[in-house]
Amino acid sequence: MRLAELSERSGVPTATIKYYLRERLLPPGERVTATTAEYGDAHLRRLRLVRALIQVGKMSVATAREVLAAVEDESLDHHMRLGAAVWALPFDPGPAEETPETAAARRTADELLRRLDWRFGMELGALSPAYGLLVNAIAALARLGYPHGVENVLPYARLAGELAVTDLDLVEGFETPTEQVEAAVALTVLYEPVLLSLRRLAEAEESYRRYGEGG
Known part of the structure; x- marks a missing residue:
């Protein structure tokens, strides 16, 4: 699908999708010409995830990027990959000092x-x-x-x-x-x-x- 269809199916404005692409929150599409690219179901899923992190989770773009990096780390086994991705979500810091x-x-x-x-x-x-x-x-x-x-x-x-x-x-x-x-x-x-x-x-x-x- 082209960018316009990706926008229509995801409900995310094209300008926002372009922003996510620039910020590396969304992987690039498959280049068709110098000015157009094709996108697939994986991009739809990633857009849903990005919206969950930023719109619902209220994360910054930088924090969302760190979470997505953990999601994409295929060097880990499935258990560790799940854990790393979830642990990358923001947490309150641990105890600052021992009392x-x-x-x-x-x-x-x-x-x-x-x-x-x-x-x-x-x-x-x-x-x-x-x-x-x-x-x-x-x-x-x-x-x-x-x-x-x-x-x-x-x-x-x-x-x-x-x-x-x-x-x-x-x-x-x-x-x-x-x-x-x-x-x-x-x-x-x-x-x-x-x-x-x-x-x-x-x-x-x-x-x-x-x-x-x-x-």
């Missing part, structure tokens, strides 16, 4: 991973951006005096494990390894607001059942 709260939170996180037998998580530890995010969250709970022990966090972790099965089942519905990696990144960004909204709706429903007219 009694962060040290205790790190012990809690380690014990949590041990109880769950999440062996890959235990091997990576602080190398994982998600691990640093977890330590920060547990430390914040501790500082503010809210429940933060292993037994408090464990039910959430078990639910997260069930969600991971659902996530990977969804990703495996895509045919090629590249499509699966692209989908893993896009769905991580697009489903996080879904999870947040469903949690709040579920809490409102449970509150109504316990304390409202239905209680």
Whole structure:
């Protein structure tokens, strides 16, 4: 397809597509003449991913480019490629300094991973951006005096494990390894607001059942 058709099918203006091409967010098309190129389904998929990163994920072009570089890294096996691509998504930084709260939170996180037998998580530890995010969250709970022990966090972790099965089942519905990696990144960004909204709706429903007219 030519640029105009790519724009029509993707819903992305031609000027925006040209910008993505210049910024290397979109691979170049197959050159037909000096002034025209052909684009394929891979470009449609990449446009959907770029829009998820920039429009929904609110990432800068530079950050989106880093994520896409991880998506394209075919030197890794499928597991590591999926992980690298998702980990390239922006995270809050890990603990800036060691405090009694962060040290205790790190012990809690380690014990949590041990109880769950999440062996890959235990091997990576602080190398994982998600691990640093977890330590920060547990430390914040501790500082503010809210429940933060292993037994408090464990039910959430078990639910997260069930969600991971659902996530990977969804990703495996895509045919090629590249499509699966692209989908893993896009769905991580697009489903996080879904999870947040469903949690709040579920809490409102449970509150109504316990304390409202239905209680």
